[in-house]
Amino acid sequence: MIVAQAKDINEIADKLTNYEKILVAGCATCVAECMAGGEKEVAITASALRMALRLRGCQAQVAEVTADRQCEWELIEEIAPQVEAADVVVSLACGVGVACMWDRFEPKPIIPGVNTVFLGHREKPGLWLERCAACGDCTIDRTAGICPIARCAKSLQNGPCGGSTDGKCEIDPELDCAWHLIIERLKAMNQLDTLRENTPPRDWSTSRDGGPRRVVVEDVEE
Amino acid sequence: MSSTSNLQRVLSAGHFAVTGEVGPPTGADAQALKAKADILRGCCDAYNVTDNQTAVVRMSSIAASAILLAEGLEPVMQMVCRDRNRIAIQSDILGAAALGIRNCLCLSGDHQSFGAAGKLHGHPGAKNVYDIDSVQLLSIIRDLRDKSLQQGGDSVTVAPDMLIGAAWTPLGDPIDFRVIRLAKKVAAGAQFIQTQSIFEVSRFAEQMKLVRNEGLHEKVAILAGIIVPKSAGMLRYMNKNVAGVTVPDELIERMDQASDRKEEGLKVTVELIEQVKAIEGVRGVHIQAIEAEHLIPEIVKRADLLPRPASGEAS
Amino acid sequence: MSVNKIAPVGQGNGLHLVAFCCANSSAKAAELSKAPFEVDRVRVRLAQLACSSKIEVLHVLRALETGADGVALWTCPQDSCRFGRGCIRAAKRIERARRILEQIAVGGQRVFLQSLDPNDPDALDKALREATGRLVELGKSPLKTVGVK
Numbered sequence: 001m002i003v004a005q006a007k008d009i010n011e012i013a014d015k016l017t018n019y020e021k022i023l024v025a026g027c028a029t030c031v032a033e034c035m036a037g038g039e040k041e042v043a044i045t046a047s048a049l050r051m052a053l054r055l056r057g058c059q060a061q062v063a064e065v066t067a068d069r070q071c072e073w074e075l076i077e078e079i080a081p082q083v084e085a086a087d088v089v090v091s092l093a094c095g096v097g098v099a100c101m102w103d104r105f106e107p108k109p110i111i112p113g114v115n116t117v118f119l120g121h122r123e124k125p126g127l128w129l130e131r132c133a134a135c136g137d138c139t140i141d142r143t144a145g146i147c148p149i150a151r152c153a154k155s156l157q158n159g160p161c162g163g164s165t166d167g168k169c170e171i172d173p174e175l176d177c178a179w180h181l182i183i184e185r186l187k188a189m190n191q192l193d194t195l196r197e198n199t200p201p202r203d204w205s206t207s208r209d210g211g212p213r214r215v216v217v218e219d220v221e222e
Numbered sequence: 223m224s225s226t227s228n229l230q231r232v233l234s235a236g237h238f239a240v241t242g243e244v245g246p247p248t249g250a251d252a253q254a255l256k257a258k259a260d261i262l263r264g265c266c267d268a269y270n271v272t273d274n275q276t277a278v279v280r281m282s283s284i285a286a287s288a289i290l291l292a293e294g295l296e297p298v299m300q301m302v303c304r305d306r307n308r309i310a311i312q313s314d315i316l317g318a319a320a321l322g323i324r325n326c327l328c329l330s331g332d333h334q335s336f337g338a339a340g341k342l343h344g345h346p347g348a349k350n351v352y353d354i355d356s357v358q359l360l361s362i363i364r365d366l367r368d369k370s371l372q373q374g375g376d377s378v379t380v381a382p383d384m385l386i387g388a389a390w391t392p393l394g395d396p397i398d399f400r401v402i403r404l405a406k407k408v409a410a411g412a413q414f415i416q417t418q419s420i421f422e423v424s425r426f427a428e429q430m431k432l433v434r435n436e437g438l439h440e441k442v443a444i445l446a447g448i449i450v451p452k453s454a455g456m457l458r459y460m461n462k463n464v465a466g467v468t469v470p471d472e473l474i475e476r477m478d479q480a481s482d483r484k485e486e487g488l489k490v491t492v493e494l495i496e497q498v499k500a501i502e503g504v505r506g507v508h509i510q511a512i513e514a515e516h517l518i519p520e521i522v523k524r525a526d527l528l529p530r531p532a533s534g535e536a537s
Numbered sequence: 538m539s540v541n542k543i544a545p546v547g548q549g550n551g552l553h554l555v556a557f558c559c560a561n562s563s564a565k566a567a568e569l570s571k572a573p574f575e576v577d578r579v580r581v582r583l584a585q586l587a588c589s590s591k592i593e594v595l596h597v598l599r600a601l602e603t604g605a606d607g608v609a610l611w612t613c614p615q616d617s618c619r620f621g622r623g624c625i626r627a628a629k630r631i632e633r634a635r636r637i638l639e640q641i642a643v644g645g646q647r648v649f650l651q652s653l654d655p656n657d658p659d660a661l662d663k664a665l666r667e668a669t670g671r672l673v674e675l676g677k678s679p680l681k682t683v684g685v686k
Contacts, residue, residue, distance in 0.1 A: 007641045008640050008642050009641050010641060013641065025320075027235070040593075040595070043595050044594050044598060047595060047598040047602050048387075048640075048641055050602055051598070051641055051680055052641035053438060054683060055641065055642055055679060055680065055683050057683060064659070094576055129571075140496050153335075154303070154304070154330055154333060154350070154355070155352045155355075156355045156404055157354075157355050157357070157358065158355050158356075158357035158358065158403075158404045159357075159399060159406060160394070160396065161330040162389065162394045162418055162465055163332075163333070163465040163466075164230075164394060164396065164465060166395060167393075167395065169395075171335045171639055177395070179396075180396050183396045183398065183399045184396065187398065192398070192402070193403060193442070195407060196400070196402055196406065196409075198357055198358075198361065198362070198406055198409055198410055199357075200358065201308060201353070201358045201373055202353075203364065204353065
């Protein structure tokens with residue numbers, strides 16, 4: 001899933017001081033799962049914004065709505081009346097949702113209310129971890145299901161640098177060394193020697209480096 | 223194979239090699255480098271020039287290497303994968319070779335979040351590159367040199383004459399992988415290795431046994447990394463904060479008790495050099511005296527490693 | 538303070554406290570949650586929670602947004618929480634609410650969190666008096682004193 005994180009309320013409020021009708025729009029899918037932009041967070045954000053704006057001397061109305069998804073045209077349409085009625089929208093969807101909302105409601109300003117952070121999963125309550133870098137050429141089987149592009153601070157392809165200590169990365173004691181995990185898993189599988197083969201330089205053209213990407217499924221394309 | 227690297231000649235002739243380290247200045251200060259060159263001239267076979275170590279901006283390793291070269295010192299230009307993609311790296315290798323730089327040490331590079339371990343601001347907000355890693359960097363330079371081929375498949379008109387080396391953290395975690403990691407670097411073309419600094423000689427010797435079991439010591443010249451201890455505090459800091467470095471308590475205690483720290487640091491360094499020299503497969507030392515390069519000549523002298531084989535004579 | 542000093546709502550001093558109390562923390566909470574009352578001229582509305590962890594960040598924010606000058610939450614001590622970690626969860630929610638209130642300059646200090654001594658029958662009364670006392674020191678919420686442009 002896409003993982004996002006709440007922005008500082010002030011950063012949002014600063015952009016809203018010239019509007020009277022504000023809509024806080026949540027998204028009930030990924031960002032709701034990671035507790036950044038679902039219905040509950042819409043209510044919190046709206047309440048905090050009302051207070052922040054009042055303290056700025058603004059008399060704004062802050063309405064609330066949550067779409068099932070802000071990245072699907074049909075589902076965006078379901079909140080269109082509320083969006084149309086607002087002067088500005090604070091979208092708590094991921095960056096994809098915010099972009100789609102702009103496409104649909106241009107020139108209405110849609111302000112991001114969360115920071116989209118990564119593709120990951122919920123490790124345990126309250127903790128989400130990055131697991132995929134969307135590089136466009138998955139070879140995660142070679143590293144026993146642990147992606148070094150997403151999880152090594154340097155995206156190293158041929159084993160750990162010298163900065164691994166007790167299974168942790170030297171840039172952050174909370175961060176697991178991805179290569180430590182890979183090596184431990186392969187050792188347990190008695191396949192450590194598979195890492196002896198050098199991985200050649202990667203073709204990054206499938207990743208963001210190759211330019212914005214598109215996926216076409218021919219048989220359903222219209 | 224590089225034909226004109228002095229380090230290469232020294233190693234080929236079977237001499238115990240000595241390299242030192244020269245940190246480029248944090249400014250456009252050629253004079254600072256020349257002053258260091260004057261202190262260090264003649265005491266090492268080659269001098270490592272760091273590439274924005276700890277992600278702090280310094281004079282480029284290529285320019286600093288070229289300045290050392292003009293001063294008559296042979297540089298080992300370090301190149302990290304943090305700041306350049308494969309296009310810039312290959313371009314810089316061609317340029318460095320054209321300037322007469324004959325050694326390159328291929329490194330991943332410290333992550334930009336370091337910023338000199340918090341002493342300076344650094345650039346923690348920088349975007350890193352890591353298009354390739356250090357193993358891939360080795361193979362790219364090897365192919366430029368031996369096949370006249372760029373990584374993308376295009377040819378180069380004149381191949382760069384460059385001896386290539388890599389770093390190795392023999393006692394780093396995960397320890398079971400460290401010899402394999404070395405083997406990967408050798409397979410990618412590493413001709414010499416400079417290790418992370420060694421304080422636990424017996425544990426290093428155990429790793430070297432594994433290296434010999436794989437025959438790697440015959441394929442690559444391993445230079446043991448030696449850091450000159452300046453104080454017990456410095457050793458404690460390294461023990462705690464530098465990954466892959468463990469400093470025995472006795473050594474910290476010894477520096478703590480010393481009445482003359484500088485003298486004790488020199489003694490420790492010379493002892494470490496003698497101990498690693500006795501390990502089969504160790505073909506040289508790489509001496510780092512951080513912010514104290516002036517100590518290197520005295521260390522080399524006391525370790526009985528002078529005079530260095532003169533350029534040209536070693537072959 | 539004893540219960541007899543808890544007065545029915547009168548003129549008051551304009552300060553409002555919204556209080557939440559874990560039903561397991563104080564037997565008195567049920568009685569006090571029936572109607573608003575005054576303590577030291579601070580108007581108090583108390584709500585009972587089945588467990589303090591039932592508190593939501595939104596409860597705290599909405600109370601302040603809609604006219605409270607302070608919000609209090611009273612929990613069981615950690616070792617006597619009936620649900621084990623209820624009071625710890627409650628404390629984390631309060632922390633998040635405080636963070637947001639700090640961001641928007643309402644001030645996290647307007648949110649009071651305290652555990653009640655299970656051996657003290659007057660614990661809730663004492664906590665009430667302490668909270669209202671602190672609220673008197675803090676004065677009105679900045680949300681009430683700001684001018685609207």
